Amino acid sequence: MPLDAIGIAGSALTVHRKWLDAVADNLSNINTASATNEDAFRARYVLAQAGGEDNGVYVAGTELGDAAGRVVHEPDHPLADENGNVRYPDIDYSEQMGALIMAQRGYQANAAVVDRAKETYQAALQIGRN
Amino acid sequence: MPAVVPPLAGAIPSVTSVAPTTASGYAGTVEGPSTDGSQFASTLAGAVDNVQGLQSTSNELALQAVTGDLTDIHAATLASARSSITLEMAATFRNRGVEAFNEIMRMQA
Secondary structure: OOOHHHHHHHHHHHHHHHHHHHHHHHHHOOOOOEOOOOOOOOOEEEEEEEOOOOOOEEEEEEEEOOOOOEEEEOOOOOOOOOOOEEEEOOOOHHHHHHHHHHHHHHHHHHHHHHHHHHHHHHHHHOOOOO | OOOOOOOOOOOOOOOOOOOOOOOOOOOOOOOOOOOOOHHHHHHHHHHHHHHHHHHHHHHHHHHHHHHOOOOOHHHHHHHHHHHHHHHHHHHHHHHHHHHHHHHHHOOOO
16 A cells, blocks of 8 residues: 555554543443442453554454442442442543543544655655656 | 665556667667557556545545444545545646656657
8 A cells, every 4th residue: 555654544543533432431431330239330441453464553352341340338329239339330530531641642643643644745746846 | 875765666657778779870669568658548547546446435434424424533534635645646647747748749850
């Protein structure tokens, strides 16, 4: 592929977009309670894998967090068991915010690579014009 | 000079050697694959086909964007960037070819 830098950066854009989606899912469910006889919401982590032949990067899959979560004593909660406990997901707020920043910056960096590559190719077309 | 710039693969057919003039002073037959310019034409046609394919991909993704079927925003913008730079490249090659042709046509006998 002659325009390879654009394709490689594009694969990274996809990975960072998925990472952003995963963080959005984790943050949106950070306060989702469930009954103690059920699994807590499990955080989703994106597994990035370097591309082999084609270069770039792709998402190999996702890993789920701890199903046990943390048990909180909330007797007024409609889902509380006979002991007054409910289950909350074990997601670290600051860790997710850090991941959010990294996903955003990574996406922006790769978008900058696409722009710069396009500028470079345009400069190549100007060679010997005058 | 140690560094050698690699040729752009298959973009422009290289100029093949021109046969030497005969003893009588007339130019002999020019040997090589492109005596009638058909190779330049076919290369250009291939480039145009390539551009057309990229543009149709870009159009498809633009349609998906407006209908809400697009999952990756960057897929649409990347396809449009790719098709525009490829079109620019094809146009540049065509212009250079025509320029060279005109230069030859301007030659005085």
